Amino acid sequence: MTAEEAKSAIEQLSAKIRHYNHQYYQNSISEISDYAFDQLLEQLIQLEEQYPQYRYPDSPSQRVGGTITKDFETVFHTYPMLSLSNTYSEEELAEFDQRVAKALPEQAYEYFCELKFDGVAISLRYENGLLTLAATRGDGVRGDDITANAKTIRSLPLRVQAENLPPTFEVRGEVFMPRSVFDQLNQEREASGEALLANPRNTTSGTLKMQDSSLVAQRKLDCYLYSLATDGIHIETHQEAIALLEKWGFQVSPTYRKCQSVEEVSAYINGWEEKRSELPLDTDGIVIKVNSTQQQKLLGSTAKSPRWAIAYKYKTQSAVTILRDITYQVGRTGAITPVANLEPVALAGTIVKRASLHNANEIERLGVRYGDTVSVEKGGEIIPKITGVDISQRSAQSQPIQYVTHCPECNTLLVRQEGEAVHFCPNQAGCPPQIKGRIEHFIQRNAMNIDSMGKETVALFYEQGLVKNVANLYALSFDDIFALEGFKEQATQNILSGIEASKQISFPRVLFALGIRYVGRTVAEKLAEHFGSVDSLAIASHEQLIEVPEIGERIAQSVLEYFRDTENQQLVNELKQAGLQFSLQISDQTPENQVLSGKTFVVSGVFEQLSREEIKEKIKLHGGKVLSSVSAKLDFLLAGTNMGPAKRKKAESLEVQIISEEEFLAMLD
Numbered sequence: 117m118t119a120e121e122a123k124s125a126i127e128q129l130s131a132k133i134r135h136y137n138h139q140y141y142q143n144s145i146s147e148i149s150d151y152a153f154d155q156l157l158e159q160l161i162q163l164e165e166q167y168p169q170y171r172y173p174d175s176p177s178q179r180v181g182g183t184i185t186k187d188f189e190t191v192f193h194t195y196p197m198l199s200l201s202n203t204y205s206e207e208e209l210a211e212f213d214q215r216v217a218k219a220l221p222e223q224a225y226e227y228f229c230e231l232k233f234d235g236v237a238i239s240l241r242y243e244n245g246l247l248t249l250a251a252t253r254g255d256g257v258r259g260d261d262i263t264a265n266a267k268t269i270r271s272l273p274l275r276v277q278a279e280n281l282p283p284t285f286e287v288r289g290e291v292f293m294p295r296s297v298f299d300q301l302n303q304e305r306e307a308s309g310e311a312l313l314a315n316p317r318n319t320t321s322g323t324l325k326m327q328d329s330s331l332v333a334q335r336k337l338d339c340y341l342y343s344l345a346t347d348g349i350h351i352e353t354h355q356e357a358i359a360l361l362e363k364w365g366f367q368v369s370p371t372y373r374k375c376q377s378v379e380e381v382s383a384y385i386n387g388w389e390e391k392r393s394e395l396p397l398d399t400d401g402i403v404i405k406v407n408s409t410q411q412q413k414l415l416g417s418t419a420k421s422p423r424w425a426i427a428y429k430y431k432t433q434s435a436v437t438i439l440r441d442i443t444y445q446v447g448r449t450g451a452i453t454p455v456a457n458l459e460p461v462a463l464a465g466t467i468v469k470r471a472s473l474h475n476a477n478e479i480e481r482l483g484v485r486y487g488d489t490v491s492v493e494k495g496g497e498i499i500p501k502i503t504g505v506d507i508s509q510r511s512a513q514s515q516p517i518q519y520v521t522h523c524p525e526c527n528t529l530l531v532r533q534e535g536e537a538v539h540f541c542p543n544q545a546g547c548p549p550q551i552k553g554r555i556e557h558f559i560q561r562n563a564m565n566i567d568s569m570g571k572e573t574v575a576l577f578y579e580q581g582l583v584k585n586v587a588n589l590y591a592l593s594f595d596d597i598f599a600l601e602g603f604k605e606q607a608t609q610n611i612l613s614g615i616e617a618s619k620q621i622s623f624p625r626v627l628f629a630l631g632i633r634y635v636g637r638t639v640a641e642k643l644a645e646h647f648g649s650v651d652s653l654a655i656a657s658h659e660q661l662i663e664v665p666e667i668g669e670r671i672a673q674s675v676l677e678y679f680r681d682t683e684n685q686q687l688v689n690e691l692k693q694a695g696l697q698f699s700l701q702i703s704d705q706t707p708e709n710q711v712l713s714g715k716t717f718v719v720s721g722v723f724e725q726l727s728r729e730e731i732k733e734k735i736k737l738h739g740g741k742v743l744s745s746v747s748a749k750l751d752f753l754l755a756g757t758n759m760g761p762a763k764r765k766k767a768e769s770l771e772v773q774i775i776s777e778e779e780f781l782a783m784l785d
């Protein structure tokens with residue numbers, strides 16, 4: 117392919133992808149399958165890798181991320197990002213209306229109502245149609261430049277093409293994580309023994325500040341836009357601005373209404389109180405805005421918030437009930453979770469019977485006792501939580517709750533490590549829910565994908581003494597399974613083929629499947645890519661572990677402990693014997709990693725932009741190899757300052773190419 121042909125192929129692919137994206141997000145039409153869409157994107161990424169001169173800033177490939185931001189740059193907002201004052205009642209709403217009426221004497225005015233999204237505010241600048249800056253609210257005056265992360269939001273246009281587009285404009289809105297994405301993320305975290313995330317809003321905020329934009333892309337954030345500012349064209353009303361935003365391809369509030377009176381506003385508010393729970397995201401109220409932009413100017417703003425708008429916040433729905441009992445659940449990692457069993461009560465359209473209590477500290481903080489009258493609330497959280505105790509209703513005989521001291525499943529004395537809130541059952545080898553939990557984790561779709569087995573099969577195999585650890589799965593024979601009640605020939609065969617097929621599962625997923633505490637899917641990928649094999653990972657020191665980007669103290673400690681344990685060592689050996697993938701194959705690496713494929717490097721000296729370890733990581737990530745000494749076979753000596761003169765001399769005499777940090781980075785680009 118010539119460069120010209122590549123350019124045209126890139127442009128055609130980009131146009132196609134943009135078209136499908138537009139149909140999907142703006143018109144809710146899926147013209148092709150997700151798989152076919154990903155294939156197109158993949159083709160584009162590969163072409164752009166080969167012809168980086170044609171990678172445009174608005175290329176759809178930007179959606180998959182990849183940019184690493186070390187420190188987010190501070191940027192000043194063109195005009196301040198204010199907040200809204202809140203009201204909680206019809207009376208307060210009427211007072212707002214009176215203030216508006218007073219400031220606009222003798223004038224007719226109307227309101228525009230839309231949902232108040234519970235996410236994170238964002239400001240986007242477009243220049244000549246191109247998204248050039250995305251910033252967080254920060255302190256309202258200056259925020260963080262999170263452009264690379266924002267570009268991963270698929271519903272956000274990277275380029276706006278429309279007639280009479282103003283040369284520059286700013287759009288503001290709310291980034292959020294759809295509830296379904298949040299729930300799935302938490303399910304994955306639960307499966308890998310990680311602490312659950314509190315709610316979609318905090319998760320969105322944390323995600324937007326992640327350094328690696330490819331991780332942000334995986335989190336599938338979304339965005340609704342609610343304001344447009346530009347000097348380029350005259351806009352008469354907020355309604356007109358919203359219509360323009362919609363026309364330009366932005367997502368706006370899925371429901372809005374123009375209201376002629378405060379009564380109509382109230383009706384709209386009441387109409388959405390219940391219905392909003394059917395929306396794919398959390399909302400916490402309705403925003404009421406004076407529609408005319410000229411009247412908005414007349415009303416003006418205080419230092420904090422505009423006088424032309426107000427938020428009506430729905431009350432968090434709560435109910436009062438009785439705490440009957442506490443049960444303790446034992447997770448795969450041995451973590452004990454107390455769960456409150458409640459007198460069933462109706463709340464936000466469902467009957468609530470259980471509430472989360474998190475850990476012993478939470479029980480102590482609430483000071484709750486058996487039989488207490490408690491209030492439960494349902495916010496963005498997965499299951500309702502107890503928010504308060506009505507002590508006036510407490511019986512004189514009630515006693516403080518004694519937290520469980522022994523495992524409810526195997527009766528082992530529980531432990532709580534210094535600084536940890538959670539109690540653990542240390543009997544990893546003998547506690548049934550831990551053993552079964554590890555096997556369930558191992559076979560799940562995101563891990564070894566042995567989908568011919570389920571929770572019940574695991575329980576049965578365990579109870580029949582067939583499987584005590586995941587390695588035993590690979591020793592199962594046809595007769596072992598066929599002899600069990602309910603297993604016909606086909607079912608038996610399916611299980612055995614599922615187990616056999618799992619031997620082809622790539623190393624990162626095998627590493628995740630092992631169920632090392634805090635090693636979720638993404639961490640497993642990072643570790644696998646960095647160390648290349650389980651053997652290198654198993655002997656990695658604490659220092660080597662924390663050198664890996666995104667790997668902190670807690671994960672490093674957990675990995676060290678896992679591989680120090682002789683039973684785990686034996687398990688890994690048995691799995692190796694069984695033929696599982698314990699090292700990275702070239703095909704495991706994403707195509708973008710292949711730019712340095714087959715090339716060897718020696719890295720020496722001190723560098724300006726990256727640390728030596730980061731450089732080494734980049735080499736490996738892009739398919740290259742790091743060697744420790746200079747030889748005739750070496751492709752490149754990557755030379756920083758203070759490199760030993762002997763090394764340079766040797767490289768020169770062997771005619772090895774010596775490159776600088778800049779030249780190296782250019783190779784990756």
Ligand code: IVH
Pocket residue numbers: 197198199200201230231232233234236237238253289290342343369403421422425427
């Ligand atoms: S208009 C001057 N409209 O609520 C501020 N804000 O406390 C104009 N928000 O940080 C904001 N949904 O991020 C507006 N439909 C909506 C909104 C909305 C959510 C957020 C916004 C702001 C906060 C105000």
